Each structure stands twice: as C-alpha cells, then as structure tokens.
Amino acid sequence: MQFDLLTTDPHSSARAGVLHTDHGDIPTPIFMPVGTVGSVKAVHQSELRNSVNAKIILGNTYHLYLRPGLDILRQAGGLHKFIGWERPMLTDSGGFQVFSLAANRKLTEEGCTFRSHIDGSKHVFTPERVMDIERIIGADIMMALDECPPGTSDFQYAKKSLGLTHRWLERCIARFDSTEPLYGHHQSLFPIVQGCTFPELRRQSAEFCASKDREGYAIGGLAVGEPTDIMYSMIEVVNAILPQHKPRYLMGVGTPANLLEAIERGVDMFDCVMPTRNGRNGLLFTLHGTINIKNKKWETCFEPIDPDSPAESDRVYTLAYLHHLIKAEELLGLQIASIHNLTFYLQLVTMAREHILKGDFSQWKASVITDIMRRI
C-alpha cells in the first residue's frame, strides 16, 4: 500500500492525497461508510458503487467473527468475495466494542473476554487472535486491537489504558508481521493512537505509534463523550507528531462539521455510523443544514431531495415522498435516506479535496461550516 500526498493547504494542515491499494485507489480526504456485519445498512452494494460512489467501506471483526463466523468467511474466500465488493475495505478490530459493550466484557492484560450480544456465549479476543481473524476477513486495512476508553476517563485510568493499548499494539504487530495475507492481496495494519483528553498521553501515544513505522495511523478514542473543542485540540496534538507522508484515520467521526474541522487539522480518513443511522432515523444532512424528515413541515414539500445529487434517488424522489415513506415505516424510506446521507458525506469530502487541490480550502470551509449543521 502506498500513500501519495499531493497537496497541503497553504493556510492549514489540510491535505489531499491518494491511497493506493490492491483493490483500487482511494482519494483522500475520504469518508468510509460503515458496514459492520458485511452490509452498509439499507444500502445495496450497487448503490454504494454507483450512487454513493464509496471508495472503501468498513467491516467489524467482532460482529463478523460472531456472524457469519470464520469458517464461512474462509470458505467464501474472504469478505470482499463474500459480499460482492471489489473495492477496498477496512476492518475495525473490536476495540470499539470494548467500549460500547462495556457491560458485557472483561479486560485483562491477555485480552478481552466478550459475552456475545447475540446469544450470551463467551469469546476471548487477544491481539494475536484479532490479527488472525482480520487475516481471515481479508480487509485491505486491518486495525490493531485497542481499548477505547470513555472520553470522560480520568488521567489515572487513561494512562493505564494507554499502556495496555500500546502493549497490545506490539503484540498485534508481532503477529501481523509473522503472518501472510490469505487471499493474495496486500493487507496493512494501522496502529491506533489513544490517550483520552490528555495532550501528554496523546503525544506519547502518537510517538509510540509513529515509531512502529506502519503504512498508516489511526486516531481513536475521540467523539466518545469529550467536548468537541477538546477533540479538535487532541487531533492537532497527534497530527503534529504522526508522519506527514502516511495517511491518518480519525476513527468514528463524525458530523459534517467534525469532518471539515478534522480535515483542516490534517486528517485523511473518516468513518462514522452517523449518515446511515441518522438517515434511518429520519435525519438528512445537506450543505444548507439538517432536515428532520419526520417533521410535519415536509409533508407537502414536493421538491427533490437534492436536484444536483449524483444519486438518482435524490433527484427523482421528493422530500414529501420521503416524509411519507419514513412515517409509514416503509423500507424504501430507509434506503433513500441512507443513500442520500452517504452520498452527501462522499460529496462533502470530495468538495473538500477539490478545494485543497485548488488552494482555497480554508475559505471554502469557513463559507459552509455555519450553515452545514443548522436545523432547516
């Protein structure tokens, strides 16, 4: 895997680049739709390709390990073949489930013991085991197993947690480097910078991760309960240390405004459930603000969802129709809303990239940032 850094914005840390993988090139900055269990919820793969124009999507180690399970994935020839997706993929390690399923897991030096959220059965994730599983899934980018502590963690806990994450990273790297891809294409391992809201821990973690000389780096443990301005300052601290010529991936973020702020601070890759989940729950993102399509005021708005969208469903269907579909709990409503939000997210990062290449990213960002998150 190779990363070509094309341009850095003269007025900020924003960068435009291309990440080359065996499954294709990824222009950066990029947003990666989340497809936890081998499906971007409510969005068909052909829509991801043709309407959304997703360049890379996510899968989740924990969820795919539980279902369909490793035997099936191995027999299928990996996740790409299993789900019919020939473009790049990235797998999260289950580190986020250490956080989100905190009630159902136990952490030790050795690893993490989960109680399955599906049937309550017990499963052990060690760094080595997670590397083996991610090899079987076969994503182009594999994430290290980390602990994602809550954004409200105190220094004592954050420091202790970071130590564990770093020791786990070394074990991930040892296992990763001593194993081969199973399906003939290259896989990369990204370390994850942690350190909660403490600049000294973030710095220490960024230096530790950078010293491992990998093909890309992730920033984790943000947008998990800490104030947004703290998140931004943590990104600045970390990106000042991570190598310029490698991609930086901000995990789990975020709102359209979060993306622009993070791009300005030098982030190249993003993923978030927000466009799909909020879409299913009736919230649409647009350049002019957010729309709660369930609100009565859209009942008779017979304007296209977005007349200029590359997605046909945005051009053909009206807000009134989508209002009706979502109110009536029709599955088509979930699809149209999800496609709309993902298309918007991909357009947003594409626009950001064009302005970085053009050299006026900061002005453009300033001109859209206030409108983008207001409520229409």
Next chain:
RNA sequence: GGGGAAGUCGCAUAGUGGCAAUUGCAACAGACUGUAAAUCUGUCCUCUUCGGAGUUCAGUGGUUCGAGUCCACUCUUCCCCA
C-alpha cells in the same frame, strides 16, 4: 315489536367506591459520532410563575365524606328473536 350487551382523553383498550384515570396505536417534537439502534427519549383534556390550578369518563338527576365505578330515567350503538 320482544330480549340481551355496551358507551372512558383522535382510535382501540384498562379501570367494579379514593382517579386527571392503564396500556397500545396514531399524532407532535428531540436525541443519535470506530452500529446490541428501521432505535431510544419526551409531550400528548385546558391553563400554568412547573409548585400547582381548573374542568372530565354519552346525557340528566340521585345515593355517598367521596362516583368513570352504585341507582333511576333519557339518548346512541351492537347482537339475538320476530
């Protein structure tokens, strides 16, 4: 014409002497950030300074300290027999 059953806040329901009154749906609004989420939360008789206050259970009258609940009549709906 005779006999029986029933009327509760948009709809459907609970309630058989202490009730502004259960639950579901609908409606209206809010939340959602590496997905245990097509989920969750709030409001939902009127007014409110959020402490309360005022009017309610088909209608009228009555019994009772107190009635959605008991009694009488009226109205309406449904079922059965002619």
